Amino acid sequence: DSGVTQTPKHLITATGQRVTLRCSPRSGDLSVYWYQQSLDQGLQFLIHYYNGEERAKGNILERFSAQQFPDLHSELNLSSLELGDSALYFCASSADRSWGNEQFFGPGTRLTVL
């Protein structure tokens, strides 16, 4: 158990819908990262938040958005869902901005868009 929690574990929805994925980092971790794992694109970085502020964006679609709240939990919002958005979405957290700090991964949320 990494200490990072993600809810829900599984999500099945229809095209055009909107969903919210939730992540709670390890106690004390200020950084939250979101990654997408799909069959055709592999593991890809989406976005990084540090202590409530966006730090870096990766290959995140405009239909996707994220935020980190004062209690440090984070939410990834996916809207106007398409079949290709079906993937495993991971959240990871790390302690601070010290270089090389390990990123601890949550169990992931499996999203299926029908």
Next chain:
Amino acid sequence: AQTVTQSQPEMSVQEAETVTLSCTYDTSESDYYLFWYKQPPSRQMILVIRQEAYKQQNATENRFSVNFQKAAKSFSLKISDSQLGDAAMYFCAYRSSFGNEKLTFGTGTRLTIIP
């Protein structure tokens, strides 16, 4: 942009034997971090081992060790005394020491352990 290449989509090894998984990367940076992550059927991402580029000594964690060749931009993972529980997807990952802290992953190698 950095890229990570894992040229072996699948590997297999007899239980108790040794196997080496390959990883190469491309970067113009001189300081960075390299990681091997394991993803078993549960899909959980588990850190196996990490290497700081400025350290010449190869990292070792119990049965897992790396061969880090900075000039060749190569970072292979050796698993000794392979066990059934080692069966998983293994991902090599790169992280810059500057700026963006994201992990850049390779496409993975699926390791099968033959009893």
